[in-house]
Structures are given as C-alpha cells and as structure tokens.
Amino acid sequence: MKNHIARALLICAGLLASYPAIAQNTDTALVPLPSLDDFTKGEDGWAVGLGLGVEYETAYEGSDEFGFEIQPAGAVQWRSGDNIFYFAGEAFGWRGRRDDVWLFEALLGFEEGREEGDSDEGYLDGLGSQEEGFEAVFQARRAFSTDWRYWLVGRVVTGGDGNLGLFGIGRRFGDQTDGSGSEINLVAVFHDSEYANKGFGINDAQSAASGLDAISLSGGLRSIGVDYSFRYYVRENWQIYGEALFEYYSSEVQKSPIARSDYEAEVGIGFIYVF
Template sequence: MKKVTGLLLLTLLHGFFPQTALAQDDKTALVPLPSVDDFTRGKDGWAFALGAGIEYETAYEGSDEFGFEVQPAGAIQWRRGDDILYFAGEALGWRGLRADTWLLEALIGFDEGREENDSDDGRLNGLGDTEEGFEVVLQARRAFSNDWRYWLVSRLVTGDNGNLGLFGVGRRFGDKTDGSGSELNLVAVFHDSKYANTGFGITAEQSLASGLAETRLSSGLRSIGLDYNYRHNINDNWQIFGEALYEHFSSEVRNSPIARSNYEAEIGIGFIYIF
C-alpha cells in the first residue's frame, strides 16, 4: 500500500477545467487511468511490457533519510473482454470493469518488511527486522460517469502484519482513453493495531535493545495522502510514466520514536517498452 513537488506542478498545467471525453467506442484501455497498467491495446489475448524506473524516496516508513532506488516496471497480462489477469513484479492479480463505472481488483502481493540496516544513520538499531510475508489486496473504484473523470476509491490490505484500509476520491486530467494523461487521488488511510505496531510500535524487548521508549499504538487513522500519476505514450511501443506520493501521518503515528519525520514521500519516473 505501499510520492510530490515536481510532478504536482504538472497537475496545475492540466488545470481543473471541464474536458470533453472521447466516445467510448475509441476506448483502448480497460479504464482510462494512468495508474492502472493496461498494455493490451484493447485486444484480447496476451500482452507483455518491460521497463524500469528510478525513485527518490524515504528509506523506511517514518524515516527522515532519503535515497534513490531503481525499480522494475511492466507486466505480463492476459485480457478477455473487460477482465485482465496479470503478473507484475511480486504481485499476481485480476482486475475487471463492470457496468462501465465499477473497477474491481484483487491481488496477492509480497510485503518485504523492514530491516535494521534500512537506516544508514542507525535509527533502527536494536529494533530487529520485521517479517516478510504475503498480503491480499482488494480494491474497488466507482466512477461518477463512464468517462472516469471523477471516482471514489476503497482498498483493503490484509496479511500477517495486520490490516490497512484506504478511502478516497480521484480526478483524471486529459481526454485520451488509452490510459495516458494524469490523475490525482486524495485518500485517508486507516490501520488496525497490529498493522500500526508492526511499523511504528516498540515492544519492551526492543526498547531495552534500542534505547527508544516502549510504544504501543491503537487502531485508527494512519494518514492523509496525495497520490499523483502520469503516463505518456511516446510512440506505439514506448511509454514514460511518473508518480509522486505524499503521506502525512496522524498525531499518534508522529509520536512514535520510529517516526523521525511527520510524513512519507516519494517521487519517481521511468520508461516501459510494450512488445
């Protein structure tokens, strides 16, 4: 579940002005949203895409350390009508369009956890590593109209480390229906106590080893976030994409000694080649 400065300026260039959507007969992507990968060009069957991106992001949740990281991009997809099965990175999933205004998605992903050495400054020393594990993600978006100009979004992430829920609203910019353009989402994120303490809690044993105060968090609001996505088709095979995310933590999360910053942020750009 598992970010805004430079790319958000592009949002202002698009502007919050009315735009006329193209006829639905011209639609090639499952939904015309740049955050939803669709490399099928509107055709049934297999699709392959491969690329990479570079991200400038916080070292771990709550960190005040930043660094660059190279990430793979692309996917293997199989489409039939309004349904797509896909394998992307460490996720295996399905998404489907229903009644032109409902986008449903389910996937099994991998949570890499957190390691003590994620902090170059030694801020995590004594806390040990959080466990890796699988997680299930269920998501639904409900558009206000079939041009997907505005929508509501909800997401549930559940796994060995607890549960996280997300609720928000989104806005698409641009007229194209091939998945290019940009979008902005405003979301509220909630977590249960197990998920909260996996990331920001400190047990008595960890407190003795690290010197940090023992901390126990309760379930509730985790953060308010902004997520901006951009995608542009350079030609028939090449795409450029970008994302910026900003997540401002709730007061309880900010009070954790692990949270060295009041926010988490990420900005990234990359290229994808569609075969």
Template sequence: MKIRKRLLLTLFICSSAFQVAVAQETQAALVPLPSIDDFSKGKDGWSFGLGVGIEYETAYEGSDEFGLELEPAGGLQWRRGNDVFYWVGEAIGWRGLRADTWLFEALVGFDEGRAENDSKKGYLDGLGESDEGFELVLQSRRAFDSDWRYWLVGRVVTGGNGNLGLFGVGRRFGEKLDGSGSEVNIVAVFHDSEYANKDFGITAEQAAASGLAATNIGGGFRSIGINYNYRHYVSDNWQIYGEALYEHFSSAVRKSPIARGDFEAEVGIGFIYMF
C-alpha cells in the same frame, strides 16, 4: 452532379468510419486511468511490458532519510474482454470492469518487511527485522460516469501483520481514453493496532536493545495522503510514466520514536516498452 454527390457521400462514410475506428482505438484501455497498467492495446490475449524506473523516496515508514532506487517496471498480462490477469513484480492479481463504472481488483503481493540497515544513520539498530509475508489487497473504484472523470476509491490490505484500509476520491485530467494523461487521488488511511505496531510499535525487548521508548499504538486514523500519476505514449510501443506521493501521518503515529518525520514521500519516473 450525381457522381459528385455519390463521391461526397462516399467520403463522408469513409470519414465517419475512420472516426469510429479512432474512437474505438482510443478506448483500448480497460479504464482510462494513468495509474492502471494496460499493455493489451485493446486486444484479448497475452501482452507484455518491460521497463525501468528511478524513485526518490523515504527509506522506510516514518523515516527522515531519503535515497534513490532503481525499480523494474512493466509486467505480464492476459486480457479477455473486461477482465485482466496480471503478474507485476512481486504481485499477481486480477482486475475487472463492470457496468462501465465499476472497477474491481484483487491481488496477492509480497511484503519485504523492514531491516535494521534500511536506516543508514542507525536509527533502527536494536529493533531487529520485521516479518516478511504475503498480503491480500482488495480494491474497488466507482466512477461517477463512464468516461472516468471522477470516482470514489476503497482499498483493504490484510495479511499476517494486521489490516489497513483507505477511502478517497479521484480526478482524471486529459481527454484521451487510452490510459494516458494524469490523475490525482486524495485518501484517508486507517489501520488496526497490529498493522500500526508493525511499522511504528516498539516492544519492551526492542526498547531494551535499541534504547528507544517502548511504544504501543492503537488502531484508527493513520494518515491523509495525496497521489499523482502521469502517463504519456511516446510512440505505439514506448510510454513514459511518473508518480508522486505524499502521506502525512496522524498525531498518534508521530508519537512513535520510529516516526522521525511527519510524512512519507516519493517521486518516480520511468519508461516502459510494450511488446
């Protein structure tokens, strides 16, 4: 009888230890959000993911033309505890988790601007090339609890072409804490006049060259948007991800001749292999 009790106790301890190990493994992601790349698998040091995705999206801000585009996916990361430094595409940045419910992020990215040939139908002819440049993005999310089921989000984009800000709320679906599952964010977007005219303004010189009416847009409300993200681990090293975005422009933006559509939208899917 004593041997059986000891055996049962040993099995119980081993089972509990296994459950704890599994629980720790499922919390490997810095935050359990599908929109946040995390290739670290809970380990400090370097990690690397490489993949490819395909997107179906509008050709430029305000366009009513759509097309398919291949995009690289993944990135290089270095993690130490609750801090991750990363290099993804044309952006380099940092994100950090504080007090289990605050996620802060700062990155520098490159804005490729807009070219006349972005419109295959010639709607941008005469408008010239918009300026390329670097942008600073500052973002924070505040979860209502440590499992990141609901949160508030705020983001500021600033650089040589004005300023943009968004504020919204998010909701995570699924029970796993490894970054898989899905999430949805609903946001309101605002811009200053410089940023607004970067995408939708038409100077007198551009109007003369293009035949479009000169347009100057003031700062304020830009759009309301909804974004959906999905991530699933096919195996220990392979993951599939998806994203869908819809942004409906304000009446002030829709008055611009550049805004041939009332919205911007994109849908994408891809695979990433984690080394």
C-alpha cells in the same frame, strides 16, 4: 542535494503532464486511468510491457532519510473482455470492469518487511528485522460517469500482520481512452492496532535493546495522503510514466520514536516498452 534532485524530478513530471502526448494511441484501455497499466491495446489475449524506473523515497515508514532506488517496471497481462489477469514483479492479480463505472481488483503481493540496516544512521538498531511475507490487496473504484472523470476508491490490505484500509476520491485529467494522461487522488488511510504496531510500535524488549521509549499504538486514522500519476506514449510502443506521493501521519503515529518525520514522500519516473 537529494531534496533538490527530488524537486527537479517533480518539476519534470509536471512539465511532461502539461503537454500533449507525442504519439497518441487510439486504443481503449480497460479503465482509462494512468495509475492502472494496460498493455493490451483493447484486444483480448497476451500483452507484455517491460521497462525500468528510478524512485526517490524515504528509506522506511517514518524515516527522515531519503535515497534512490532502481526498480523494474511493466507486467505480463492476459485480457479476456472486461477482465485482465496479470503478473507484475512480485504480484499476481486480476482487474475487472463492471457496468462501465465499477472497477474491482484483487492481488497477492510480496511484502519485503523492514531491516535494521534500512537506516544508514542506525535509527533502527535494536528493533530487529521484520519477516518478509505475502499480503492480499482488494480494491474497488466507482466512477461518477462512464468517462471516469471522477471516482470514489476503497482499498483493503491484509496479511499476517494486521489490516490497512484506504478511502478516497480521484480525478482524471485529459480525454484519452488509452490509459494515458494524469490523475490525482486524495485519500484517508486507516490501520488496526496490529498493523500500526508493526510499523511504529516498540515493545519492552525492543526498547531495552534500542534505547527508544516503548510505545503501543491503537487502531484508527493513520494518515491523509495525496498521490499524482501520469502516463504518456512518447512513441507508438514507448510509455513514460511517473508518480508522486505525499502522506501526512496522524498525531498518534507521530508520537512513535520510529516516526522521525511527520510525513512520507516518494517520487518516481520511468519508461516502458509495450510489445
């Protein structure tokens, strides 16, 4: 039943993306990409967008259990020329556009970790809970032209438990300059051994407590993924947004007993009111 609901959400997202926005905004976003929210309407100063979304996703990395989660949406932003500083949920960040074809971003966010109770079926029992903490994210995108039709993207995530890197290529659909429309990215994800074992490693003590085979992973390719984002104005100040993500794990990750599925998936949709 849950899988049917997830497919329905994806179909709804596709139908919305296939129609023009009900109310087109003529403002210019810092970068016209729907995956990057910009509530400033092209003006310097403060901007606020608040909303709510629902996500259907895997319970934890490698899980074959799915569930719904309600999430707040939006951000408080301050724009100065080609720079936006923002607070969004559990993250503080900055974005800056340079030479009209470069976008740089840096943020400090909160990582929730993993609890044994994240698995309703008890698949994480005996593995212990992972501590919550902060992680830093650095991103750069290089467009092939000033209309941001195609671009290259690179991202690094680092914190107290290793490092993760993402590299890929993206394409934008539509000609809007207000940040609405849709986009798709194809990416390859890499992790070092510390980050890999945080999510999928099992040491001897955890093996004895859980009954799962011990495993230690090395760094390298983590997964190949694709994500799709859309954002549209349904009224002058109302946005509808959504995202669908699919990540296929590498053969080494699939060997871990924690990876009960060879993929991770997520779909979400929500509304934001822009003040």
